[in-house]
Amino acid sequence: MKVSPKDVTQMLADSCRGHPEALANLLPLVYNELRRLARRYLRDERSGHTLQATALVHEVYLRLIGQTDLHWQNRAHFFGLAAQAMRRILIEHARHQRAAKRGGPHRSLFLNDAVDGSGKREVDLLVLDEALNRLATFDSQKGRIVELRFFGGLTIQETAHVLGVSTPTVERGWQMAKLWLHRELQKGALHDD
C-alpha cells in the first residue's frame, strides 16, 4: 500500500490530537521506512554514507511527507515517532545478535566485547533499554529525552522543541538521565554474565 504524503500528514495531525488509531497506523509506517533505509545504507556501502541518525530520520521524513509544510507540532510529533521507531529497530537488532551469539562458538565474550577499541565500555543496548524503561516509570519526561537524543539523534534544541519545554530543562534532564542510566548500567555490569 502506497501512502501519500497527504495521508501521512493527516495521520500525523490526527495522532497529534490524540487519536490512537492514527498513531497505530503511523508508527509502523515510520518504522518500516526507517528500517528499509537503514538496511539499504548498510548494504550499499558504495553510497559512501556513514549511518547518521539525523540524516536517516530526515530522509524518512522527506519520503513520507515530502515538501509539505507541516504545523510545527506535527513535525515535532513526527520526530518523536521516528526516535521511537529507531529505538525499536536497534533493540530488535540487538536481540537478534544476542540470540545469534548464544548459538555461536564464542566462550568468553565478557570483557573482550565490553571494551571497544578506544578503551571505553561499549553499551549493551538491551540492558540500556531495560534501564530506560525503568526510568520512564517514575520520570517519563527523561525517558523521552533519552529516546529523542540517543535513539533519534536529536540535538538539545530539537528535543526541547519536540517536548515543548525549554532548552535548559532538556539540558538538565539529559544530564540527570545520563547519570542515572550510567549508574544503573554499572550496577548491571557487576551482575552481568
Next chain:
Amino acid sequence: MTTERWQRIEAVAQAALERAATQRAAFLDAACAGDASLREEVESLLAQQEPAARFMETPAVETGALWRPEDPTDTLIGRRLGPYELRQEIGHGGMGAVYLAERADDAYQKQVAIKLVKRGMDTNAILLRFRNERQILATLDHPNIAKLLDGGTTEGGLSYFVMDYVEGLPIDAYCGTHKLSVKDRLKLFRTICAAVQYAYEHHIVHRDLKPGNILVTAEGAPKLLDFGIAKLLAPEESGTGILPVQHRLEACATATGLRPMTPEYASPEQVRGEAITPASDVYALGVLLYELLTGHHPYRMETRTPKEFERIICEEMPDKPSTAIGRIGESLDAVDDKPVRITPESVSLMRDGRPDGLRRQLSGDLDNIVLMALRKEPVHRYPSVKAFSD
C-alpha cells in the same frame, strides 16, 4: 522508585551539581540531614559525572549498533574487497569481524582471512591502531606468525586488512584432541615462545595471547594470530623509522588504560591498566602453560564481575600445577563447548599418563617455572619469553 522520591533525589542532585565540587559535601550534609539513603542515592549519581561524560553522546545508530547483518541474506558475503571476495564469516569481536575470503581475479587461488573494522568504530584512534598493526606486521616474517598481506579501506570508509588464513584448532583444543603428552605439549609451547620472542626482537608485545589466538595446523605447526592490539614496545627506539610522530603519540597515549583483553589471560598490570611490557606476555603464556599442563585455569574464576576478576588476578596465589591436577572441576570443552567434568584421571588420560605419573612430571621444575611466570609483579617474572622457554 516512586515519582516523589525521585523528584526529591533529583532536586538535591541538581542543586549539588550547580555547586562547586568543594562545597558539595557541606551542601549534602545540610540537604540530606537525617536521610542517609537520600544522600547515598545522590552521591552515587554525582559519582557518575565523570565516567558518564561521553556516555550516549553519540546516537545509538552511529555507534555501529546495526553493523552486524540482521539475517543471512543481508550480509557482506559475496562482496569484493580489492581482489578478494568474502566467502564466510569466521569470527567477530569488539573490533569487527573476520571473514574467510578468496582471490576472485583468477590471478592465483589463495584463501585469506580479512579483518573488517566495525562500522561506527572507524575513529581516528582505531584507524591509527590498524595502521600500526599493518606496519608492525609487515616487519614480521616468521613461520609461526600469521602474515599480514594487504590492507585498505572500503569505499564506505571501513578499514580492512588481509592476513594469512590459518586453518587449525586453538592450541588447547588441539592438545586435547590429540591427547598430547606433557612432553609434546612442552615442545609445542616452546615453539610458540620462540615466535613471541621473535616478535620481541622487533619490539612487539602481543598483549592478547590466548588459545583462540594460537591455532595449530593439521601438520602440528602453531601459528600466532592477531597482533591487533600489539603496540611497538618502544616506538622511538624501534629503529625502523616508519612511525610518524602522531603514531608515537598514540602509542604513548594508549600505553595505559583499559585495554581490550581477555580476562582469563590478563596479567595484574593489564587488569589495573598499568604499563604493558614483555612480562605481560610471559604471564599470559604462563596461564596458557598452566592450562596445557593441568587442564585447569590457575584461578577459580566462577565469578564474572570485573571487580572480582581484578581481585583474584591481582591477589590470589595459584596452586602449584602438580597440586592443581588433583582438583575436580568443570569446564567447557575446547572442541564442542559442552561442559565436561575434569578429574585427576581425565586430566592425566588426556596427557597420555596416570595421575601419579603426571604429578611426578609436574612437581619440581615445572611447578616452579609456571609459578614464576605467574608472579604478580612483572619484575619478578622471567625477564623474557626466551628465559621462560629455556
